[in-house]
Amino acid sequence: MRVRFAPSPTGALHIGGARTALYNWLMARGNAGTLVLRIEDTDRERSTPENVEQILDALRWLELEWDEGPISQVSRSERHQEVLQQLLDAGHAYRTNATADDVKAYKAQHGADRGFRGTEEAEGAVRLRVPDEGSTTVHDLIRGDTVFQHVHIDDPVIARADGSVLYNFAVAVDDMDAEITHVVRGEDHLSNTPKQLLVYEALGANPPAFAHLPLLHGPDGKKLSKRHGAASVQELRDAGFLPEAVRNYLALLGWGAADDQTILSTEELVAQFDVARVQKNPAQFDETKLRWLNGRYVRELPVDDLTARLEAFTGRTGLREAVAISQEKIQTLADFWPLAGFLFDGPGDDGKAREKWLDADHRHALVQAREALVHLDPFDVDHVEVALREVVESSGRKPKDVFQPIRVALAGTTVSPGIFESLCVLGREESVRRLDAALAHA
């Protein structure tokens, strides 16, 4: 099996493209196949080296390594010329100066009865000859057969007058030359497939198998865009998602494991993925579910691993202790610093929290807690807990009336890792210092 991922470098790699890459990768890995990466850069206006690099970068982050390429489509222009001439010589294609307006006028006149057929001229763009009669059938692994009547298909332009080739021609030639056996791509390419099939036919070549994936939509059912939050792979990375969680989530967008499993390791995905089981209808990207899934992965990571990732993500070091006590409370890497940053940068300043939990009455509790802690030795989680629970006991207060003031004193907010754990990470000196500061802050 030889599959390919052929993005057009017109911007960042979007989630839909990432899923297409993932499905191709899963097929290749699960079938001892080869994944070819090809950059469809025949649109000179929009294809830039920066965009290409962005896409490679996104694929690397997702850990979807390719086996061949990246091959620039433009670099194959000589070969394209050769095949183009072949079609011209054989009469499968012809030159004409007919413009888009001419086609429009023609269609206005003939409606759906006849596809546009140009008249051959010495110069001009190259169009592929579509037979007047008959039809072309696309055999799709996901959708079954789709029949396209030739009378509805206009002779497509396959090369500009200057000889530069166009998409529908280039893909066919490139896939043929690369001996691609399975073309797995977005559904937006389905309608153009018969034109590509006609190119194969004119060349006397056997076409690959096709599988057109349903498109992805945003939460409002419309096309996915920036408005919907993270829409590109780099945005996902910046939002603190784990590549393995993203792979798991993306695999489930349009496909389901036979046994209803939701959490699937990459190995399991490789073993179980079956393109024929892919859904036909479009799916909506749901960041909430991705967050949940990411949280599951975060909690299962060894602390050292999570620490390494968080240190890379935040650019800070010495995070291990803080990571250990925060792991079960964060869903993404980006959640870490807002939760545990106070351990390093001092308490935050949530006015409402201070107002509610550091009023006169609660300050009483704080004083008692300080007394219980100031000479505590050893200062570890178990002893801190015992000491503070004694304060709760002896003061006759509710637990939260003792713990929350401490939390606010330490963190400056009401959200933090466990209070005993936080105290221990800060150490006795610093903890007492913060309690004193809160008490002084009248």
Next chain:
RNA sequence: GCCCCCAUGGUGUAGCGGCUAGCACGUGAGCCUUUCGAGCUCGAGGCAGGGGUUCGAUUCCCCUUGGGGGUACCA
């Protein structure tokens, strides 16, 4: 306009003629509890509509409606 694809709760899906329509996210209630989170228990919520075919349709066919894609000398 024309061509094509699609349709199970709010979301992602399982189902491939006979099931109390399953699972997951989210959501409601409760439990746990030092906030948040995590975890546990219970609940609400679905086959777009109409015709067929059949002893029997979520499942097969047709129509309608709705969504999407294509219709570029973009990919």
